[in-house]
Amino acid sequence: MSVPRFWRKQIARYNLVGTHCKQCGEYFYPPRNMCPSCRREGEIEDFKFSGQGEVVTYTVIHAAAEGFEGQTPYVLAIVQLEEGPRLTTQIVGDAKDMSIGMKVSPVFRKLGQSGDRGMIYYGTKFVPA
Amino acid sequence: METNQNGVNMSVGIVSYGAYIPRYRIKIEDIARVWGDDADILKAGLMVNEKSVPDVDEDAATIAVEAARSAVNRAGIDAQRVGAVYTGSESHPYAVKPTSTIVAEAVGATPVLTAADFEFACKAGTAAVQTCMGLVASGMIDLGLAIGSDVAQGAPGDALEYTAAAGGVAFIIGNRESELTAIIEDTYSFTTDTPDFWRREGMPYPEHGGRFTGEPGYFKHVTNAAKGLMQKINTKPDDYDYAVFHQPNGKFPSRVASMLGFSKEQIKPGLVVPRLGNTYSGSCMMGIAATLDQAKPGDRIFATAFGSGAGSDAFSITVTDKIEEIRNSAPKVEELLADPVYVDYAKYARHKGKIRLA
Ligand SMILES: [Zn+2]
Numbered sequence: 001m002s003v004p005r006f007w008r009k010q011i012a013r014y015n016l017v018g019t020h021c022k023q024c025g026e027y028f029y030p031p032r033n034m035c036p037s038c039r040r041e042g043e044i045e046d047f048k049f050s051g052q053g054e055v056v057t058y059t060v061i062h063a064a065a066e067g068f069e070g071q072t073p074y075v076l077a078i079v080q081l082e083e084g085p086r087l088t089t090q091i092v093g094d095a096k097d098m099s100i101g102m103k104v105s106p107v108f109r110k111l112g113q114s115g116d117r118g119m120i121y122y123g124t125k126f127v128p129a
Numbered sequence: 130m131e132t133n134q135n136g137v138n139m140s141v142g143i144v145s146y147g148a149y150i151p152r153y154r155i156k157i158e159d160i161a162r163v164w165g166d167d168a169d170i171l172k173a174g175l176m177v178n179e180k181s182v183p184d185v186d187e188d189a190a191t192i193a194v195e196a197a198r199s200a201v202n203r204a205g206i207d208a209q210r211v212g213a214v215y216t217g218s219e220s221h222p223y224a225v226k227p228t229s230t231i232v233a234e235a236v237g238a239t240p241v242l243t244a245a246d247f248e249f250a251c252k253a254g255t256a257a258v259q260t261c262m263g264l265v266a267s268g269m270i271d272l273g274l275a276i277g278s279d280v281a282q283g284a285p286g287d288a289l290e291y292t293a294a295a296g297g298v299a300f301i302i303g304n305r306e307s308e309l310t311a312i313i314e315d316t317y318s319f320t321t322d323t324p325d326f327w328r329r330e331g332m333p334y335p336e337h338g339g340r341f342t343g344e345p346g347y348f349k350h351v352t353n354a355a356k357g358l359m360q361k362i363n364t365k366p367d368d369y370d371y372a373v374f375h376q377p378n379g380k381f382p383s384r385v386a387s388m389l390g391f392s393k394e395q396i397k398p399g400l401v402v403p404r405l406g407n408t409y410s411g412s413c414m415m416g417i418a419a420t421l422d423q424a425k426p427g428d429r430i431f432a433t434a435f436g437s438g439a440g441s442d443a444f445s446i447t448v449t450d451k452i453e454e455i456r457n458s459a460p461k462v463e464e465l466l467a468d469p470v471y472v473d474y475a476k477y478a479r480h481k482g483k484i485r486l487a
Contacts, residue, residue: 014235071185092184108194108235110186120222122231
């Protein structure tokens with residue numbers, strides 16, 4: 001991942017900041033600037049999610065992508081936030097402790113790094129609540 | 130409004146506090162087995178039974194963020210009021226690029242604030258507290274966030290490996306009297322150039338002057354700072370309900386307490402090192418946090434940090450009624466110590482990225 005690309009999304013990653021359409025009430029994460037239902041009638045505002053959610057489904061990753069070495073095996077899951085949006089995220093902990101429907105809450109962790117010289121990427125992961 | 134000897138308004142203190150300890154622990158036995166050391170002798174000598182181990186994706190920045198968020202949440206602080214973030218650590222993840230900007234962004238304090246990272250071995254966190262005290266007392270800022278956070282490194286097989294632990298503590302420092310959870314009446318420091326412990330740029334593990342550095346390092350600086358503060362504000366050990374001393378192991382703070390005339394009972398609530406290890410920049414602040422977790426309004430706490438190199442910062446603290454309001458709104462140190470997950474040496478080495486052999 002390029003430094004500028006990560007940086008642009010940094011606030012959303014650090015603090016689970018998404019958007020909310022005041023017109024229809026829908027929440028978006030990652031943030032959207034246009035409500036797909038209301039289109040031009042939509043009224044978009046920034047929204048900070050509490051981060052409380054539950055596991056929709058998960059998988060255990062054994063062969064990690066570059067920058068994630070040393071973290072395997074880890075659990076990758078789709079988490080549905082209380083407000084509705086779903087996101088793909090790492091769940092911290094042992095695979096044997098995971099279950100579908102499990103309640104989770106957010107933590108601040110290292111997401112990865114570009115080798116020994118590059119940037120360290122930080123952001124939100126989840127732990128069993 | 131109180132003023133100190135220099136005529137500066139010293140009605141400053143801790144508005145809120147937050148602690149963070151990783152979930153993992155390793156027992157002294159499991160490290161001793163690898164190096165063929167006698168665990169019972171080590172445990173008795175160090176008064177440490179186990180130490181915290183960071184997860185593979187935790188470092189001084191993530192720990193600082195968790196502690197800072199806990200402090201913000203405990204008192205329901207509007208993070209935009211924070212005008213300074215200072216993070217003390219000897220394990221900042223970048224050699225150049227501040228940890229404090231990561232913390233400031235992650236707690237929502239950006240962009241109108243000043244920030245910097247502090248380094249002074251194990252007392253970098255209390256140096257940050259003192260700086261924030263000055264800034265809020267002078268009216269330069271509304272609130273200051275001072276953090277001590279470390280993922281301490283000891284070379285494999287070195288004596289430090291038995292105690293080098295991970296954890297962090299954040300204090301939010303302010304000067305609105307109605308907001309103060311604990312008033313810091315005064316602070317006093319004692320600093321000299323003493324080469325008892327160091328790490329050169331680019332080196333993975335610290336070096337130290339060996340086991341005889343306790344006297345010219347820890348004991349000399351802690352006793353001078355502690356005596357200096359009590360003399361300055363005319364107090365004595367009996368005036369305090371609790372005392373906290375930097376805890377690189379259990380033995381040093383116990384011995385220095387008795388040298389100064391503090392009792393075992395006074396240091397007990399803050400002496401978390403037997404179950405935690407040495408959290409370096411977090412060490413003394415962790416003891417203060419653990420003491421605040423159980424102190425009553427009106428209780429007085431005496432605290433002295435120590436950092437190799439070397440210096441000590443002493444603080445005289447009085448707990449206010451506010452403690453009862455905010456105490457239960459964030460995890461207590463005792464709760465963070467409870468229910469650990471134990472790892473063996475192989476898993477510990479992986480968590481610490483310990484692939485280099487000294
Ligand atoms: Zn809409």
